[in-house]
Amino acid sequence: MSLKRKLIMFASAVLIAPLGLVMLPAATANAHGYILTPPSRQAQCAQHTVTCESIQWEPQSVEGPKGLRNCHGNVARFAELSDNSKPWKATSVGRTVNFTWTFTARHATDTFEYFVGNTRVKEVKYNNQQPPATLTHSVNLGAVSGRVRLLAVWNVGDTTNAFYSCVDLQVSGGESPEPAPEPQPEPTPPPVSGTWASGTAYAVGSVVTYNGTTYRALQNHTALPGWEPPSTPALWQAV
Amino acid sequence: MKLLLIAALFLLAGCGVGITETTGVSMSAGPPPDGTFNDTDVMFLQMAVPQHEQGIEMARLAEKRASRKEIRELATAIRVTQEDEVGQMRAWLTRWDQPIAPDLDPAAHTGHGGMHGTDPAVLQALRDTPRGPDFDKRFLTLLTGHQHGAVELARLEEKDGYSKEARSLAGRIIASRTAEIEQLGAYL
Numbered sequence: 001m002s003l004k005r006k007l008i009m010f011a012s013a014v015l016i017a018p019l020g021l022v023m024l025p026a027a028t029a030n031a032h033g034y035i036l037t038p039p040s041r042q043a044q045c046a047q048h049t050v051t052c053e054s055i056q057w058e059p060q061s062v063e064g065p066k067g068l069r070n071c072h073g074n075v076a077r078f079a080e081l082s083d084n085s086k087p088w089k090a091t092s093v094g095r096t097v098n099f100t101w102t103f104t105a106r107h108a109t110d111t112f113e114y115f116v117g118n119t120r121v122k123e124v125k126y127n128n129q130q131p132p133a134t135l136t137h138s139v140n141l142g143a144v145s146g147r148v149r150l151l152a153v154w155n156v157g158d159t160t161n162a163f164y165s166c167v168d169l170q171v172s173g174g175e176s177p178e179p180a181p182e183p184q185p186e187p188t189p190p191p192v193s194g195t196w197a198s199g200t201a202y203a204v205g206s207v208v209t210y211n212g213t214t215y216r217a218l219q220n221h222t223a224l225p226g227w228e229p230p231s232t233p234a235l236w237q238a239v
Numbered sequence: 240m241k242l243l244l245i246a247a248l249f250l251l252a253g254c255g256v257g258i259t260e261t262t263g264v265s266m267s268a269g270p271p272p273d274g275t276f277n278d279t280d281v282m283f284l285q286m287a288v289p290q291h292e293q294g295i296e297m298a299r300l301a302e303k304r305a306s307r308k309e310i311r312e313l314a315t316a317i318r319v320t321q322e323d324e325v326g327q328m329r330a331w332l333t334r335w336d337q338p339i340a341p342d343l344d345p346a347a348h349t350g351h352g353g354m355h356g357t358d359p360a361v362l363q364a365l366r367d368t369p370r371g372p373d374f375d376k377r378f379l380t381l382l383t384g385h386q387h388g389a390v391e392l393a394r395l396e397e398k399d400g401y402s403k404e405a406r407s408l409a410g411r412i413i414a415s416r417t418a419e420i421e422q423l424g425a426y427l
Contacts, residue, residue, distance in 0.1 A: 003278075003279050003282045003283060003286070003395045003396075003399065032387070033384070036380055036383060036424070036427065037376075037380070037427050039424065039427075043424060046417075046420055046421065046424065047420070047421050047424035047425065048421055057390070057417065058387075058390075058391075059387075060384075060387050100376070100380055101380075102380050102381070102383045102384040102387075103384045104384050104385075104387045104388040104391065105358060105388070106358065130358075130360075132360075132364070133358065133360045133361040133363070133364035133381070134361075134364050134377055134380065134381065198418070219312070219315055219316050219319060220312045220315075220316075221312060221313070221315075221316035222313070222316075222422065224414070224415050224418035224419065224422070225414035225415065225417075225418055226410070226411035226412065226413070226414030226415025226416075226418065227316075227320060227411075227415050228411075231411055232320050232323070233323060234319035234320055234322065234323050235316060235319065235320060
Protein backbone atom coordinates (compact mmCIF):
# COMPACT_ATOMS: atom_id res chain seq x y z
CA MET A 1 0.00 0.00 0.00
CA SER A 2 1.32 3.46 -0.83
CA LEU A 3 2.58 5.79 1.81
CA LYS A 4 -0.04 8.36 0.88
CA ARG A 5 -2.85 5.92 1.61
CA LYS A 6 -1.29 4.96 4.88
CA LEU A 7 -0.94 8.62 5.72
CA ILE A 8 -4.63 9.26 5.32
CA MET A 9 -5.58 6.11 7.22
CA PHE A 10 -3.13 6.94 9.96
CA ALA A 11 -4.17 10.54 10.36
CA SER A 12 -7.84 9.62 10.37
CA ALA A 13 -7.33 6.91 12.93
CA VAL A 14 -5.28 9.07 15.24
CA LEU A 15 -7.95 11.74 15.19
CA ILE A 16 -11.22 9.92 14.69
CA ALA A 17 -10.98 7.37 17.46
CA PRO A 18 -11.14 9.95 20.25
CA LEU A 19 -14.22 11.44 18.61
CA GLY A 20 -15.91 8.11 19.21
CA LEU A 21 -16.39 7.16 15.58
CA VAL A 22 -15.54 3.67 14.44
CA MET A 23 -13.80 3.55 11.08
CA LEU A 24 -14.26 0.00 9.88
CA PRO A 25 -11.36 -1.03 7.69
CA ALA A 26 -12.24 -1.58 4.07
CA ALA A 27 -9.03 -3.32 3.05
CA THR A 28 -6.58 -5.81 4.56
CA ALA A 29 -3.69 -3.41 4.89
CA ASN A 30 -1.67 -3.05 7.98
CA ALA A 31 -3.44 -4.37 11.04
CA HIS A 32 -1.30 -7.31 12.11
CA GLY A 33 -0.58 -9.25 15.28
CA TYR A 34 0.77 -12.38 16.94
CA ILE A 35 1.00 -14.12 20.30
CA LEU A 36 3.79 -12.67 22.38
CA THR A 37 3.47 -14.65 25.61
CA PRO A 38 4.04 -17.53 25.91
CA PRO A 39 6.28 -16.87 22.91
CA SER A 40 4.78 -18.11 19.65
CA ARG A 41 7.11 -19.49 16.99
CA GLN A 42 7.22 -16.15 15.20
CA ALA A 43 7.95 -14.38 18.51
CA GLN A 44 10.89 -16.71 19.00
CA CYS A 45 12.12 -15.78 15.52
CA ALA A 46 11.79 -12.06 16.26
CA GLN A 47 13.61 -12.48 19.56
CA HIS A 48 16.33 -14.62 17.96
CA THR A 49 15.65 -17.45 20.36
CA VAL A 50 15.60 -19.54 17.20
CA THR A 51 17.36 -18.70 13.93
CA CYS A 52 14.85 -17.91 11.23
CA GLU A 53 14.69 -16.25 7.86
CA SER A 54 12.37 -13.47 6.75
CA ILE A 55 9.75 -14.13 9.45
CA GLN A 56 12.15 -12.64 12.03
CA TRP A 57 11.55 -9.17 10.57
CA GLU A 58 7.76 -9.31 10.52
CA PRO A 59 6.36 -11.79 13.03
CA GLN A 60 3.08 -9.92 12.87
CA SER A 61 2.46 -10.79 9.21
CA VAL A 62 1.50 -14.47 9.25
CA GLU A 63 -1.68 -13.84 7.33
CA GLY A 64 -3.52 -16.28 5.13
CA PRO A 65 -6.99 -17.37 4.17
CA LYS A 66 -9.28 -18.46 6.97
CA GLY A 67 -9.65 -22.14 7.71
CA LEU A 68 -6.00 -23.18 7.65
CA ARG A 69 -4.50 -25.36 10.36
CA ASN A 70 -0.78 -24.82 9.83
CA CYS A 71 1.62 -22.43 11.54
CA HIS A 72 2.59 -20.31 8.55
CA GLY A 73 -0.77 -19.35 7.08
CA ASN A 74 0.32 -20.72 3.69
CA VAL A 75 2.79 -17.83 3.32
CA ALA A 76 5.63 -19.50 1.42
CA ARG A 77 8.44 -17.38 2.80
CA PHE A 78 7.30 -18.22 6.38
CA ALA A 79 7.11 -21.98 5.78
CA GLU A 80 9.74 -22.70 8.43
CA LEU A 81 7.12 -21.83 11.07
CA SER A 82 5.50 -25.17 10.26
CA ASP A 83 8.79 -27.05 10.51
CA ASN A 84 8.40 -29.04 13.71
CA SER A 85 12.04 -30.12 13.65
CA LYS A 86 13.28 -26.57 14.41
CA PRO A 87 14.36 -26.12 18.05
CA TRP A 88 11.27 -24.19 19.15
CA LYS A 89 11.30 -23.51 22.88
CA ALA A 90 8.29 -24.98 24.69
CA THR A 91 7.10 -22.87 27.61
CA SER A 92 6.26 -24.80 30.79
CA VAL A 93 2.61 -24.29 31.65
CA GLY A 94 -0.28 -25.85 33.50
CA ARG A 95 -3.49 -26.80 31.74
CA THR A 96 -4.86 -23.25 31.84
CA VAL A 97 -2.71 -20.78 29.96
CA ASN A 98 -2.92 -17.02 29.48
CA PHE A 99 -2.10 -16.03 25.90
CA THR A 100 -1.22 -12.37 25.31
CA TRP A 101 -1.34 -10.83 21.85
CA THR A 102 0.61 -7.88 20.51
CA PHE A 103 -0.78 -5.87 17.60
CA THR A 104 0.48 -3.26 15.19
CA ALA A 105 -3.15 -2.31 14.84
CA ARG A 106 -6.37 -4.13 15.67
CA HIS A 107 -8.68 -5.24 12.90
CA ALA A 108 -12.38 -5.56 13.22
CA THR A 109 -12.55 -9.15 14.39
CA ASP A 110 -14.83 -12.05 13.74
CA THR A 111 -13.36 -14.50 16.30
CA PHE A 112 -10.23 -15.76 17.97
CA GLU A 113 -9.88 -19.53 17.99
CA TYR A 114 -7.48 -21.80 19.83
CA PHE A 115 -6.75 -25.35 18.63
CA VAL A 116 -4.88 -28.25 20.19
CA GLY A 117 -4.53 -30.77 17.40
CA ASN A 118 -7.92 -30.98 15.74
CA THR A 119 -9.80 -29.90 18.81
CA ARG A 120 -10.88 -26.33 19.15
CA VAL A 121 -10.44 -25.58 22.85
CA LYS A 122 -11.63 -22.00 22.83
CA GLU A 123 -13.48 -19.52 20.67
CA VAL A 124 -13.93 -15.85 21.53
CA LYS A 125 -16.37 -13.84 19.42
CA TYR A 126 -15.94 -10.15 18.75
CA ASN A 127 -18.88 -9.51 16.40
CA ASN A 128 -16.83 -7.40 13.99
CA GLN A 129 -15.55 -5.13 16.75
CA GLN A 130 -11.92 -4.41 17.46
CA PRO A 131 -10.42 -6.48 20.25
CA PRO A 132 -9.30 -4.43 23.26
CA ALA A 133 -5.93 -2.71 23.21
CA THR A 134 -4.46 -5.21 25.61
CA LEU A 135 -5.64 -8.71 24.89
CA THR A 136 -5.10 -11.78 27.01
CA HIS A 137 -7.21 -14.91 26.72
CA SER A 138 -7.23 -17.58 29.38
CA VAL A 139 -7.45 -20.95 27.63
CA ASN A 140 -8.06 -24.35 29.19
CA LEU A 141 -6.11 -26.80 27.05
CA GLY A 142 -8.14 -29.77 28.16
CA ALA A 143 -6.88 -33.16 29.29
CA VAL A 144 -3.45 -32.96 27.66
CA SER A 145 0.02 -33.24 29.05
CA GLY A 146 3.57 -33.22 27.80
CA ARG A 147 4.63 -31.43 24.65
CA VAL A 148 1.69 -29.69 23.00
CA ARG A 149 1.48 -27.37 20.01
CA LEU A 150 -1.34 -24.87 20.17
CA LEU A 151 -2.54 -23.00 17.10
CA ALA A 152 -4.14 -19.60 17.70
CA VAL A 153 -6.13 -18.04 14.90
CA TRP A 154 -7.22 -14.41 14.71
CA ASN A 155 -10.11 -14.37 12.24
CA VAL A 156 -10.41 -10.89 10.80
CA GLY A 157 -13.92 -9.49 10.46
CA ASP A 158 -13.73 -7.55 7.24
CA THR A 159 -11.63 -9.76 4.98
CA THR A 160 -11.41 -13.45 4.17
CA ASN A 161 -8.10 -13.70 6.03
CA ALA A 162 -6.80 -14.72 9.41
CA PHE A 163 -3.53 -14.45 11.34
CA TYR A 164 -1.89 -17.63 12.60
CA SER A 165 0.33 -18.16 15.68
CA CYS A 166 1.66 -21.52 16.82
CA VAL A 167 2.80 -21.79 20.42
CA ASP A 168 4.84 -24.75 21.72
CA LEU A 169 3.99 -25.72 25.28
CA GLN A 170 5.19 -28.25 27.85
CA VAL A 171 2.09 -29.04 29.84
CA SER A 172 2.38 -30.43 33.35
CA GLY A 173 -0.71 -32.27 34.54
CA GLY A 174 -2.90 -30.25 36.86
CA GLU A 175 -3.60 -26.58 37.24
CA SER A 176 -0.17 -25.25 38.19
CA PRO A 177 0.06 -21.58 37.26
CA GLU A 178 2.59 -20.33 34.71
CA PRO A 179 5.95 -19.87 36.38
CA ALA A 180 6.85 -16.23 36.91
CA PRO A 181 9.73 -15.14 34.68
CA GLU A 182 13.15 -15.09 36.36
CA PRO A 183 13.94 -11.55 37.39
CA GLN A 184 16.88 -10.27 35.37
CA PRO A 185 20.02 -9.90 37.47
CA GLU A 186 20.93 -6.24 37.89
CA PRO A 187 23.96 -5.59 35.74
CA THR A 188 26.52 -3.21 37.20
CA PRO A 189 28.76 -2.64 34.24
CA PRO A 190 32.00 -0.85 35.04
CA PRO A 191 32.80 2.12 32.84
CA VAL A 192 33.89 0.41 29.66
CA SER A 193 36.43 1.68 27.19
CA GLY A 194 37.38 0.50 23.77
CA THR A 195 35.42 0.55 20.57
CA TRP A 196 31.66 0.97 20.75
CA ALA A 197 29.92 -2.36 20.25
CA SER A 198 26.26 -3.15 19.87
CA GLY A 199 24.99 -5.43 22.66
CA THR A 200 27.31 -3.93 25.29
CA ALA A 201 25.75 -2.55 28.45
CA TYR A 202 27.17 0.92 29.10
CA ALA A 203 26.87 2.85 32.33
CA VAL A 204 26.83 6.63 32.50
CA GLY A 205 30.42 7.79 32.18
CA SER A 206 31.62 4.93 29.98
CA VAL A 207 34.05 6.12 27.34
CA VAL A 208 34.22 4.56 23.88
CA THR A 209 35.61 5.35 20.49
CA TYR A 210 33.67 5.13 17.26
CA ASN A 211 35.17 5.92 13.86
CA GLY A 212 38.06 7.71 15.50
CA THR A 213 35.98 9.94 17.78
CA THR A 214 35.78 9.48 21.54
CA TYR A 215 32.40 9.58 23.30
CA ARG A 216 31.14 9.50 26.87
CA ALA A 217 27.82 7.82 27.78
CA LEU A 218 25.10 10.11 29.10
CA GLN A 219 22.59 7.36 29.96
CA ASN A 220 22.79 3.78 31.21
CA HIS A 221 21.81 1.69 28.20
CA THR A 222 22.56 -1.41 26.18
CA ALA A 223 23.96 -0.36 22.81
CA LEU A 224 21.75 -1.29 19.87
CA PRO A 225 22.33 -1.21 16.11
CA GLY A 226 20.89 2.11 14.91
CA TRP A 227 22.06 3.77 18.17
CA GLU A 228 25.66 4.40 17.10
CA PRO A 229 27.27 7.34 18.96
CA PRO A 230 27.28 9.84 16.09
CA SER A 231 23.50 9.41 15.64
CA THR A 232 22.50 9.49 19.32
CA PRO A 233 23.64 12.69 20.96
CA ALA A 234 21.19 11.97 23.80
CA LEU A 235 23.15 8.81 24.66
CA TRP A 236 26.71 9.81 23.70
CA GLN A 237 28.58 13.06 24.06
CA ALA A 238 31.65 13.60 21.91
CA VAL A 239 34.60 14.49 24.13
CA MET B 240 -2.48 18.48 15.86
CA LYS B 241 -5.20 21.09 15.12
CA LEU B 242 -4.39 20.90 11.41
CA LEU B 243 -4.80 17.17 11.54
CA LEU B 244 -8.18 17.49 13.25
CA ILE B 245 -9.47 19.97 10.67
CA ALA B 246 -8.14 17.92 7.81
CA ALA B 247 -9.59 14.72 9.22
CA LEU B 248 -13.00 16.29 9.74
CA PHE B 249 -12.87 17.62 6.20
CA LEU B 250 -12.08 14.13 4.99
CA LEU B 251 -14.99 12.70 6.95
CA ALA B 252 -17.43 15.32 5.74
CA GLY B 253 -16.33 14.81 2.18
CA CYS B 254 -16.60 11.08 1.96
CA GLY B 255 -18.63 9.66 4.83
CA VAL B 256 -17.82 6.47 6.65
CA GLY B 257 -17.88 4.06 3.74
CA ILE B 258 -14.63 4.76 2.00
CA THR B 259 -13.92 3.24 -1.38
CA GLU B 260 -10.52 2.89 -2.91
CA THR B 261 -9.63 5.10 -5.80
CA THR B 262 -6.34 5.48 -7.52
CA GLY B 263 -4.67 8.32 -5.74
CA VAL B 264 -2.00 10.72 -6.82
CA SER B 265 0.98 8.72 -7.98
CA MET B 266 4.03 8.83 -5.76
CA SER B 267 7.22 10.09 -7.31
CA ALA B 268 9.94 7.68 -6.38
CA GLY B 269 12.58 9.02 -8.74
CA PRO B 270 14.85 12.04 -8.43
CA PRO B 271 12.74 15.08 -7.54
CA PRO B 272 12.97 18.47 -9.28
CA ASP B 273 15.18 20.08 -6.64
CA GLY B 274 17.23 16.93 -6.14
CA THR B 275 16.90 16.61 -2.37
CA PHE B 276 13.60 14.96 -1.40
CA ASN B 277 10.41 13.45 -2.78
CA ASP B 278 6.80 12.96 -1.69
CA THR B 279 7.62 9.73 0.11
CA ASP B 280 10.22 11.44 2.24
CA VAL B 281 7.78 14.16 3.26
CA MET B 282 4.97 11.78 4.08
CA PHE B 283 7.28 9.43 5.97
CA LEU B 284 8.44 12.27 8.22
CA GLN B 285 4.93 13.63 8.68
CA MET B 286 3.69 10.22 9.78
CA ALA B 287 6.75 9.35 11.81
CA VAL B 288 6.57 12.44 14.02
CA PRO B 289 3.26 11.50 15.71
CA GLN B 290 4.21 7.83 15.73
CA HIS B 291 7.44 8.70 17.57
CA GLU B 292 5.55 10.94 19.98
CA GLN B 293 3.26 8.09 20.95
CA GLY B 294 6.28 5.92 21.67
CA ILE B 295 7.78 8.72 23.70
CA GLU B 296 4.67 8.96 25.85
CA MET B 297 4.68 5.21 26.41
CA ALA B 298 8.32 5.42 27.46
CA ARG B 299 7.59 8.30 29.86
CA LEU B 300 4.92 6.20 31.56
CA ALA B 301 7.34 3.31 31.90
CA GLU B 302 10.05 5.52 33.36
CA LYS B 303 7.62 6.37 36.16
CA ARG B 304 5.77 3.09 36.63
CA ALA B 305 7.88 0.11 35.56
CA SER B 306 8.99 -1.97 38.51
CA ARG B 307 12.21 -3.26 36.96
CA LYS B 308 15.17 -0.92 36.71
CA GLU B 309 16.35 -2.30 33.39
CA ILE B 310 12.94 -1.59 31.86
CA ARG B 311 12.98 1.99 33.19
CA GLU B 312 16.48 2.47 31.77
CA LEU B 313 15.50 1.07 28.38
CA ALA B 314 12.45 3.36 28.41
CA THR B 315 14.69 6.38 29.09
CA ALA B 316 17.07 5.45 26.29
CA ILE B 317 14.12 5.00 23.92
CA ARG B 318 12.58 8.31 24.95
CA VAL B 319 15.72 10.43 24.59
CA THR B 320 16.74 8.93 21.25
CA GLN B 321 13.23 9.32 19.84
CA GLU B 322 12.96 12.89 21.11
CA ASP B 323 16.12 13.75 19.17
CA GLU B 324 14.78 11.99 16.09
CA VAL B 325 11.56 14.01 16.28
CA GLY B 326 13.64 17.19 16.45
CA GLN B 327 15.58 16.13 13.36
CA MET B 328 12.46 15.24 11.41
CA ARG B 329 10.75 18.53 12.23
CA ALA B 330 13.91 20.40 11.22
CA TRP B 331 14.06 18.63 7.85
CA LEU B 332 10.40 19.32 7.12
CA THR B 333 10.93 22.97 7.99
CA ARG B 334 14.07 23.18 5.84
CA TRP B 335 12.14 21.62 2.97
CA ASP B 336 9.36 24.13 3.52
CA GLN B 337 6.85 21.35 4.23
CA PRO B 338 4.17 21.33 6.93
CA ILE B 339 4.78 19.18 9.99
CA ALA B 340 1.16 18.06 9.85
CA PRO B 341 0.28 15.92 6.85
CA ASP B 342 -1.63 17.56 4.01
CA LEU B 343 -4.66 15.35 3.43
CA ASP B 344 -6.00 15.54 -0.09
CA PRO B 345 -9.76 15.03 0.27
CA ALA B 346 -10.03 14.01 -3.40
CA ALA B 347 -7.87 10.97 -2.86
CA HIS B 348 -10.32 8.92 -0.85
CA THR B 349 -8.67 5.69 0.02
CA GLY B 350 -9.42 2.44 1.77
CA HIS B 351 -8.90 2.47 5.49
CA GLY B 352 -7.38 -0.81 6.45
CA GLY B 353 -5.05 -0.15 9.27
CA MET B 354 -2.50 2.32 10.38
CA HIS B 355 1.08 2.57 11.52
CA GLY B 356 0.42 4.91 14.38
CA THR B 357 -0.70 3.33 17.61
CA ASP B 358 -4.41 3.54 18.23
CA PRO B 359 -5.11 6.10 20.97
CA ALA B 360 -6.96 3.37 22.86
CA VAL B 361 -3.64 1.60 23.28
CA LEU B 362 -2.04 4.64 24.85
CA GLN B 363 -5.07 5.10 27.08
CA ALA B 364 -4.84 1.48 28.23
CA LEU B 365 -1.26 2.11 29.32
CA ARG B 366 -2.12 5.43 30.99
CA ASP B 367 -4.82 3.60 32.94
CA THR B 368 -2.44 0.91 34.21
CA PRO B 369 -1.02 1.82 37.59
CA ARG B 370 2.38 0.86 38.93
CA GLY B 371 2.37 -2.81 39.78
CA PRO B 372 2.86 -6.28 38.35
CA ASP B 373 0.62 -5.65 35.36
CA PHE B 374 2.35 -2.51 34.20
CA ASP B 375 5.68 -4.00 33.14
CA LYS B 376 4.14 -6.74 31.05
CA ARG B 377 1.57 -4.42 29.49
CA PHE B 378 4.24 -1.87 28.58
CA LEU B 379 6.48 -4.54 27.02
CA THR B 380 3.59 -5.98 25.03
CA LEU B 381 2.20 -2.66 23.80
CA LEU B 382 5.57 -1.15 22.92
CA THR B 383 6.47 -4.27 20.93
CA GLY B 384 3.41 -3.82 18.72
CA HIS B 385 4.09 -0.10 18.45
CA GLN B 386 7.70 -0.58 17.35
CA HIS B 387 6.66 -3.16 14.75
CA GLY B 388 4.55 -0.33 13.31
CA ALA B 389 7.56 1.98 13.30
CA VAL B 390 9.55 -0.61 11.35
CA GLU B 391 6.76 -1.00 8.79
CA LEU B 392 6.67 2.75 8.24
CA ALA B 393 10.44 3.01 7.93
CA ARG B 394 10.45 0.15 5.39
CA LEU B 395 8.20 2.16 3.09
CA GLU B 396 10.65 5.07 3.25
CA GLU B 397 13.55 2.75 2.49
CA LYS B 398 11.68 1.45 -0.51
CA ASP B 399 10.52 4.68 -2.14
CA GLY B 400 12.24 7.58 -0.38
CA TYR B 401 14.89 9.71 -2.05
CA SER B 402 16.46 11.94 0.61
CA LYS B 403 19.74 10.56 1.90
CA GLU B 404 19.08 11.85 5.40
CA ALA B 405 15.54 10.46 5.62
CA ARG B 406 16.60 7.10 4.22
CA SER B 407 19.47 6.92 6.65
CA LEU B 408 17.10 7.67 9.53
CA ALA B 409 14.71 4.99 8.26
CA GLY B 410 17.58 2.50 8.28
CA ARG B 411 18.48 3.39 11.84
CA ILE B 412 14.84 3.11 12.89
CA ILE B 413 14.58 -0.37 11.39
CA ALA B 414 17.79 -1.50 13.08
CA SER B 415 17.16 0.02 16.50
CA ARG B 416 13.45 -0.89 16.79
CA THR B 417 14.14 -4.47 15.69
CA ALA B 418 16.80 -4.73 18.39
CA GLU B 419 14.44 -3.11 20.91
CA ILE B 420 11.75 -5.66 20.10
CA GLU B 421 14.23 -8.41 20.85
CA GLN B 422 15.21 -6.73 24.11
CA LEU B 423 11.56 -6.21 25.13
CA GLY B 424 10.84 -9.87 24.43
CA ALA B 425 13.74 -10.93 26.61
CA TYR B 426 12.21 -9.02 29.53
CA LEU B 427 8.81 -10.63 29.17
